[in-house]
Amino acid sequence: MTSSIIAQVRNLSVQYGTKHVLSDISTSIVQSEIRVILGASGCGKTTLLKAMVGLLKPVAGSIRLFDTEINDQDDPATVEVLKKVGVLFQNCALLGSLTIEDNISLPLQMHTDLPLQVIKEIVSYKLAQVKLTDAGPLLPSELSGGMRKRAALARALVLDPPLLFCDEPSAGLDPVTAAGLDRLLITLRESLGITIVVVTHELHSIESIADNISFLYDGSLFFEGPFTEARKLTGGPVYDFFTRQESNQPLHDETRQDHFVETYQ
């Protein structure tokens, strides 16, 4: 059985000013896959995610979601595709002036002509799905970090998007809440067939949810493949990552230590 490709990245390069953040990244994500993008802090994971949803303009390469090229946010085709995409931001990005209910109903109000009664029902259902039944009338500032994260997930899921991007969903959460969020992602994939792209460096999360991983190292795609294959590696940055070892530092530090030892002892 061949799965259809939902997201395709080709030769993507992104720069911040003159600094290269991503170089020549190519990957494809198929339907119902849970792909985890991982790597050390600052390796370009969030940048890749932002570029994939059109928030960052690449200097080279292309991104296609649902077979449509992602361009500027003013491009009507891009806007249409984005309606099929949910994004959970690292810091939730809930609109601070709106209640949780209004935040979650926003995409429905903007993109559908559903009656208000139905919108309210959908919002309640989504809140129940993320176990936040009583939080509807509250403002985001009145919720804890974990609750905000779940509210943001409810908003990302409110249009039942076939593709969901999550930027560090379990960062800053206690292990129980984080595991609950992971279970929710797996349930969503199993029940609705959603394709999920998760950026994280939480080992527990990766182990419990990942089908395939894309390991970024210094802005380049260092390894891509099934999670089980990644665990079989016995050396290099991927192995170091999974065994919680610091990668070998650049040589000049060793040289400096040698210099002190040679000079003074």
Place this chain on the structure above:
Amino acid sequence: MAFQEKTISLPSALDREWVEKTFGPLEGFNGGDLILDFSQTMRIDSAALCAIRILDKMYKDRGRKLVLRNIAASFLSTLGAAPEPAPAVSKEDFSFHGPLIRAGDRLIAAKETIVHALSVLVEMIYWGTLGILKKQDFRRGILGEQMFQLGYKALGIVALLSFLIGMVLALQAAIQLKTFGAGVFLGPLIGITMVREMGPLLTAIILAGRTGSATTAEIGTMGVGEELDALKTMGINPIQFVVVPKFWAISLTMPVLSICGTVAGIIGGWCIGIFYLDLSSSLYWGQLWQYLFFRDVVAGFIKSVIFSWLIIWIGAFYGFRVRGGAEGVGRETTASVVACIFIIIIADALFSFVI
């Protein structure tokens, strides 16, 4: 002449206090090699570690040697393993081409600022007018909410300040008019001044401080909190969602506020006319209606509408420029108010020649 080497016996705790006391003299030591004896040393902190590294480099540059005698292997490895700090690279180019490059950079930055400002203006006008037919990215009831916030809540301050300015203007004018026995012209003087100039200008300045700054701060905070990015990924246009309701709200409420301010100012002038110049009320209003023409009212109205667009445009432009967290929000909000008042006064001066 051979330099004399110097040996220093280090204390048991090589810490910040030791660095504070000793670094200066050691740095200034102009003799031969420096020997630091670690035999007593039991503890070393970051300040001491960095100081020794600096001394090592400094002595090497002078062609001397820093000798670490009796140093424990653990201290030596700590000294050696600490990462080399990144060299401080000056971005300033002081060569012959430096000023040219800097001028070029500023020119490019200015061009980018103008392009960005114009793109915000065009998008605001497009999504506020023709774009609404295509797509309506704003919430139900938001226009009324914004009109209440931007208009109704500013009414009190606009009316009060305009009343006071009307009184002050009338008082200053009355002193001169009384000298020439021309007190009867107070009504037209205050009326025309308030209708054509002070009413719209004063309202605009108050709203620049109130609405312009609020717009910048709101958009800036949304940008910092990734809320604008969230809107984009939901397929919602941030300009239409955030700016367009404010654009319409201020366009509709500013002329009304301007009229209220103008009326308050004229009433302020009337108070001075009645109580200072002993004018009759009918004379004040009669003279005012005689010399105030419809074109003056139209001029004031056009000004107030244009000023409202300037306020929201500049407020939004600075809001989208915000970078770097809370400090960035504060910086751009201040800049927005200053720019807003500056441009409004320039626009007012230009209008005075045109209409």
